[in-house]
Amino acid sequence: MVKFILYLLIILCCGxxxxxxxxxxxxxxTYLQExxxxxxxxxxxxxxxxxxxPESFRRVGNYKKNKASxxxxxxxxxxxxxxxxxxxxxxxxxxxxxxxxxxxxxxxxCILKDMSIELGKSDMAGQSSMFERVNIxxxxxxxxxxxxxxxxxxxxxxxxxxxxxxxxxxxx
Amino acid sequence: xxxxxxxxxxxxxxxxxxxxxxxxxxxxPKNVIENLEEIRLRTGQDLRLLSGGLEYxxxxxxxxxxxxxxxxxxxxxxxxxxxxxxxxxxxxxxxGHRIGICGRTVVEKGSVRLIKDISSLNIxxxxxxxxxxxxxxxxxxxxxxxxxNTIIVSPPKCGKTTLLRDLIRNLxxxxxxxxxxxxxxxxAGMYMGRPSFDMGANTDILDGCPKEQGMIMLIRSxxxxxxxxxxxxxxxxxxxxxxxxxxxxxxxxTIHGSSYEDIKNxxxxxxxxxxxxxxxxxxxxxxxIGTIKEVRNG
Numbered sequence: 001m002v003k004f005i006l007y008l009l010i011i012l013c014c015g016x017x018x019x020x021x022x023x024x025x026x027x028x029x030t031y032l033q034e035x036x037x038x039x040x041x042x043x044x045x046x047x048x049x050x051x052x053x054p055e056s057f058r059r060v061g062n063y064k065k066n067k068a069s070x071x072x073x074x075x076x077x078x079x080x081x082x083x084x085x086x087x088x089x090x091x092x093x094x095x096x097x098x099x100x101x102x103x104x105x106x107x108x109x110c111i112l113k114d115m116s117i118e119l120g121k122s123d124m125a126g127q128s129s130m131f132e133r134v135n136i137x138x139x140x141x142x143x144x145x146x147x148x149x150x151x152x153x154x155x156x157x158x159x160x161x162x163x164x165x166x167x168x169x170x171x172x
Numbered sequence: 173x174x175x176x177x178x179x180x181x182x183x184x185x186x187x188x189x190x191x192x193x194x195x196x197x198x199x200x201p202k203n204v205i206e207n208l209e210e211i212r213l214r215t216g217q218d219l220r221l222l223s224g225g226l227e228y229x230x231x232x233x234x235x236x237x238x239x240x241x242x243x244x245x246x247x248x249x250x251x252x253x254x255x256x257x258x259x260x261x262x263x264x265x266x267x268g269h270r271i272g273i274c275g276r277t278v279v280e281k282g283s284v285r286l287i288k289d290i291s292s293l294n295i296x297x298x299x300x301x302x303x304x305x306x307x308x309x310x311x312x313x314x315x316x317x318x319x320x321n322t323i324i325v326s327p328p329k330c331g332k333t334t335l336l337r338d339l340i341r342n343l344x345x346x347x348x349x350x351x352x353x354x355x356x357x358x359x360a361g362m363y364m365g366r367p368s369f370d371m372g373a374n375t376d377i378l379d380g381c382p383k384e385q386g387m388i389m390l391i392r393s394x395x396x397x398x399x400x401x402x403x404x405x406x407x408x409x410x411x412x413x414x415x416x417x418x419x420x421x422x423x424x425x426t427i428h429g430s431s432y433e434d435i436k437n438x439x440x441x442x443x444x445x446x447x448x449x450x451x452x453x454x455x456x457x458x459x460x461i462g463t464i465k466e467v468r469n470g
Contacts, residue, residue: 052248055364079249086192086241087249120250123286127252 011164018160025102222229268361331462351396353386
């Protein structure tokens with residue numbers, strides 16, 4: 001009976017491990033979707049209200065409770081505190097603070113960091129084209145992430161349980 | 173004058189300046205800071221302050237980087253938000269402080285589109301001096317319910333805006349419904365929907381709106397007793413002025429100039445010549461800023 005429970009635990013643990021690994025792919029999809037939606041709102045807000053970035057970040061960041069909103073709130077408060085950092089430093093620090101060690105890949109994070117090159121530094125037409133480019137790049141990343149979720153996510157979920165089963169078979 | 177309440181709030185300015193300049197300003201005597209009128213930053217030059225009519229030179233060389241950090245902070249890292257103002261060569265920050273900008277202009281279709289390669293900044297510290305209008309309110313008030321249409325005339329830096337701001341507060345406290353068209357955000361220093369100065373309880377402020385449109389909007393929407401606006405003088409302003417006068421609304425405004433001829437030759441000269449302004453108050457900075465030089469009937 002004890003052995004049976006042990007085998008069951010092994011399969012369960014390996015399965016959970018696989019599911020955790022697979023969840024990274026789902027997480028990436030969610031975060032990218034949130035980013036795309038939030039940047040759309042930010043663009044609209046900037047175009048409509050013409051508020052400076054710290055204020056726009058604060059407003060849009062408080063619309064929803066998710067990671068993308070947290071990015072804006074974090075960047076906004078870093079800018080407001082103005083601890084001798086440039087805009088690029090504040091934005092990049094906020095990106096790392098919010099998205100480092102999450103499901104986002106290095107390439108995703110690089111796209112976010114690159115925004116600091118243009119964000120706030122041009123007229124409205126320039127800002128619009130920047131948001132458009134970011135949207136295209138993030139949408140491409142999202143397509144890849146959805147594909148990864150389908151293939152790798154499914155694979156890791158199955159693999160976890162399969163490894164557990166193999167270990168149990170070997171032990172038996 | 174003892175009753176004057178000097179309200180200085182230069183924190184907004186200090187927050188925008190790079191640490192290097194902030195450190196220098198900390199060493200400046202309190203009375204100089206309290207009477208600060210201008211901070212001038214020019215590339216390759218020492219930091220200069222104008223306070224109480226005197227110029228102070230601080231041993232703090234301004235380089236391009238310092239100037240750019242200051243400008244980025246002033247713009248809140250958001251060029252797009254100040255696009256139009258930048259093209260005019262100045263921006264107004266919270267607190268109503270106006271910052272003049274010089275550099276290389278980029279002209280498109282005959283109009284200045286932007287200023288790049290910034291070479292100097294002139295930070296003009298805005299001041300609130302409650303009670304400064306107590307002396308001249310008698311020239312403005314006709315009776316408890318009416319005023320004389322008044323124009324305040326002086327060259328720059330003689331205290332027109334400061335006097336007009338206090339007149340608005342004073343009249344508002346006297347139950348006049350004041351409509352303020354603050355095109356350059358200097359009068360009320362509006363920030364996030366709140367004025368930086370005491371504008372009185374009966375004052376409605378239309379912020380950042382061109383005068384010729386704003387005055388008409390105020391007439392139609394807020395039914396003011398008096399419309400106050402700063403630095404009038406364009407031909408386009410005439411229509412709005414006439415609309416207000418026809419509606420029986422009092423006008424208080426300011427204009428650059430130093431004599432009656434100057435205002436007669438301005439864009440609103442024909443309105444002045446017709447006697448639309450019953451009171452013309454001339455200011456001077458001699459012996460001090462805000463001194464009334466002459467009051468004449470229009």
